Amino acid sequence: MKESIVKVLEELEAQSSLEKSRKVNIPPEDRMLTITKETGELLNMILRLKKAKNMLEVGTSVGYSTIWCAEAIAEQSGNIISIEQNPSKIRRAKANFQKAEVNDSIFIKTGNAMNILKELSRQEKYKNFFDFVLIDADKESIIEYFDLILPMVSLQGVIVTDNMLYPEKYREEMKKFSNYLKANPDLITITSEIGNGEEITIKLK
């Protein structure tokens, strides 16, 4: 892995530990709420195994997960579209992408995820387009997000959803989401205990 990427990932991991330790008082809107390092490794591995070229991310925050993915997608000269609504997090993410030297492959769409997903899904070019998707934003609309995303995923495309098990306050909602996926015969899906609980879903049809 490039030294510039390792350095930024390590800096963000240190900040994330501090954030989780509650030793510093970070206002809720500035919290990074990143995936775990283990989940970063998992995403990187899936992207490599799939030789993914086109990725969609819902919930950029300051770019920790995006950088893990950009590192792998660079192998295929691929691109990532990442959605985020918080302007100060977007500024931090862009600075991190530049420092990690991965900025060329990442396109941030600024605004509300529902509006942006609706806008993307209306465009013919995004039909069956993304071979990898990470869903990691607000949880209330997760089923609506998924329904908008699914037609944009290619056959055998992979969708990973974070926070299936932790924080516990989301567990009931995420269980409903998981059951919704399991009821769809065109998908295979598992809830893994990696990180905060990762739902790994493949679109079969």
Ligand SMILES: C[S@@+](CC[C@H](N)C(=O)[O-])C[C@H]1O[C@@H](n2cnc3c(N)ncnc32)[C@H](O)[C@@H]1O
């Ligand atoms: C859990 S964090 C993402 C963490 C990031 N994936 C990582 O691991 O580094 C969720 C992010 O989604 C953003 N978000 C929440 N609801 C959103 C919405 N409706 N539209 C766009 N962004 C949203 C938040 O501002 C926050 O930065």
